[in-house]
Amino acid sequence: MSSLLSQFVSKTDFESYEDFNDNFKILVPENFNFAYDVVDRYAKDCPEKRAMVWCDDLGNEKIFTFGDLKYYSDKAANLFSKYGIGKGDYVMLTLKSRYEFWFCILALHKLGAIAVPATHMLMSRDITYRIEKADLKMIVCIAEDGVPERVDKAHAEFGESEVPLVKALVGDVREGWVDFRKELEEASPEFERPTGEAATRNEDISLVYFSSGTAGFPKMVEHDFTYPLGHILTASYWQNVEEDGLHYTVADSGWGKCVWGKLYGQWIAGCAVFVYDYDRFDAKHMLEKASKYGVTTFCAPPTVYRFLIKEDLSQYDFSSLTYAVVAGEPLNPEVFNRFLEFTGLKLMEGFGQTETVVAIATYPWMEPKPGSIGKPSPGFKVEIMDRDGRICDVGEEGEIVVNTKAGKPAGLFVHYGKDPEKTTAAWHDGYYHTGDMAWQDEDGYLWFVGRADDIIKTSGYKVGPFEVESALIQHPAVLECAITGAPDPVRGQVIKATIVLTKDYTAGEGLKKELQNHVKKVTAPYKYPRIVEFVDELPKTISGKIRRVEIRDHDKEQA
Numbered sequence: 001m002s003s004l005l006s007q008f009v010s011k012t013d014f015e016s017y018e019d020f021n022d023n024f025k026i027l028v029p030e031n032f033n034f035a036y037d038v039v040d041r042y043a044k045d046c047p048e049k050r051a052m053v054w055c056d057d058l059g060n061e062k063i064f065t066f067g068d069l070k071y072y073s074d075k076a077a078n079l080f081s082k083y084g085i086g087k088g089d090y091v092m093l094t095l096k097s098r099y100e101f102w103f104c105i106l107a108l109h110k111l112g113a114i115a116v117p118a119t120h121m122l123m124s125r126d127i128t129y130r131i132e133k134a135d136l137k138m139i140v141c142i143a144e145d146g147v148p149e150r151v152d153k154a155h156a157e158f159g160e161s162e163v164p165l166v167k168a169l170v171g172d173v174r175e176g177w178v179d180f181r182k183e184l185e186e187a188s189p190e191f192e193r194p195t196g197e198a199a200t201r202n203e204d205i206s207l208v209y210f211s212s213g214t215a216g217f218p219k220m221v222e223h224d225f226t227y228p229l230g231h232i233l234t235a236s237y238w239q240n241v242e243e244d245g246l247h248y249t250v251a252d253s254g255w256g257k258c259v260w261g262k263l264y265g266q267w268i269a270g271c272a273v274f275v276y277d278y279d280r281f282d283a284k285h286m287l288e289k290a291s292k293y294g295v296t297t298f299c300a301p302p303t304v305y306r307f308l309i310k311e312d313l314s315q316y317d318f319s320s321l322t323y324a325v326v327a328g329e330p331l332n333p334e335v336f337n338r339f340l341e342f343t344g345l346k347l348m349e350g351f352g353q354t355e356t357v358v359a360i361a362t363y364p365w366m367e368p369k370p371g372s373i374g375k376p377s378p379g380f381k382v383e384i385m386d387r388d389g390r391i392c393d394v395g396e397e398g399e400i401v402v403n404t405k406a407g408k409p410a411g412l413f414v415h416y417g418k419d420p421e422k423t424t425a426a427w428h429d430g431y432y433h434t435g436d437m438a439w440q441d442e443d444g445y446l447w448f449v450g451r452a453d454d455i456i457k458t459s460g461y462k463v464g465p466f467e468v469e470s471a472l473i474q475h476p477a478v479l480e481c482a483i484t485g486a487p488d489p490v491r492g493q494v495i496k497a498t499i500v501l502t503k504d505y506t507a508g509e510g511l512k513k514e515l516q517n518h519v520k521k522v523t524a525p526y527k528y529p530r531i532v533e534f535v536d537e538l539p540k541t542i543s544g545k546i547r548r549v550e551i552r553d554h555d556k557e558q559a
Helices: 015-022 032-043 066-082 098-113 124-134 147-158 180-186 225-239 259-260 264-268 281-293 301-309 333-343 419-427 465-473 511-520 547-559
Strands: 050-056 061-065 090-094 114-117 140-144 166-170 205-210 220-224 248-249 272-276 297-301 323-326 348-351 381-385 398-403 429-442 448-449 456-458 461-463 478-488 492-501 529-536
Touching: 015 492, 032 066, 032 098, 032 264, 032 465, 050 066, 050 140, 050 281, 050 465, 061 066, 066 098, 066 180, 066 264, 090 098, 090 124, 098 114, 098 180, 098 205, 114 124, 124 205, 166 180, 225 259, 225 264, 248 259, 259 264, 272 281, 281 301, 301 333, 301 478, 333 465, 381 429, 381 448, 419 429, 448 456, 448 461, 448 465, 456 478, 456 492, 456 529, 461 465, 465 478, 465 511, 478 547, 492 511, 492 547
Parallel strands: 050 272, 090 114, 090 140, 114 205, 140 166, 248 272, 248 297, 297 323, 323 348, 492 529
Antiparallel strands: 050 061, 205 220, 381 398, 398 429, 429 448, 456 461, 478 492
């Protein structure tokens, strides 16, 4: 059976970006439910079709077909039902890359419950915040990394009898917890699609992500049941996945990028997903696994690519790899060029947020411009707006906004849960304000500058962190870096570079001056970092984005 893609789009083949932008349209069925209308549909028509290849560092591997996914998601739906989970209930999933995550999220979709994926690195106070904010009814989590202990501590703060919370553990037995694997095995595999009031509607909330928090406290980003269809753009046209191919997006299940690259769009397109379940990132192991299993398309943040290009890529077989994309933070041209040199593939950059699908991208018909995030996706009327609400001219920096006056595109979030003030602050007068800054060139390509909060104002100049980071990353001593503004009584702010060195270099005053002079030569002299700090690692979100706010806050405390 061919993919289901053609059932959900106006047409599938396009001759150019202009043709794509003008004629692509997502067809949204009434009461669409991804678990039933995509996964179970494949399970009925071609149950042996490969859906997921899973492996870990212990030598375990499993291949799941769509028939398997229907079987286990139906069992999981019955398990959740047994513990009172139904339509509209929030359930947090903290499962890293355990395959049970896919059983659970599909089961929750079937029930009309709301999945809340979360990272295993949450502290007790973070879990407390989520229990209260989302009124969680159940948590399913891994048994290691201290997660169940932190969940118990968070739950105890409310008084366990006052806030009923079902807690289920994957991979171990713990007093007061449901043994998820045991009960899944015992659950019935028969589950009928709910009807009437219990049936899901397109406007119902199906998925919640707490924003990654590069600045401020996490917001509860809520998506409806049409959200998976928006990821047709992500998978079929940006990641360029293949029918019966094997797509690998580097992301565990606690990160929104997981559903960007390991679930919705790929399965609609009939492409299997690759899941590598590891405890600690290791570039060599990742390359070995991707090569061994024949990954055909690949997506990762710049952070991962920076580590990959430091390896001897000639030692790995990339014959199956046909396409590679990058998103999460702006791509430094140096990384683009090195990856092209090793693999012959041009990295195709994209842009999106927890609130969106891929809203801007370098699509297959476009020649990539290293460092550019590409052009707007069809359905996303992206504009660049200044602080006065004026649409910017070519070359003029402003905020990336989405014009929604003609309606909300499939894939754009519904609201910030239980926070109308933040929703209105970001989405008003017919525009969704992303908070990200960019400019557009004469060819219509967009160039990311940084978060509005990250722009540095020094001696009357405005400097985006990305341009200085791009200059620094060209130097062989620099593995990773973050540019921030540090308080200064004379200039208001001065540019600070926080740098992680490659293994062949040692921190020192001489290297500091060398890097400062390097930036002066590569970019405008006023953009060089007056402060240079060498560190072992940069503060990051689970998605790999650098938390510049953490560096700034630390500098303010020291000032």
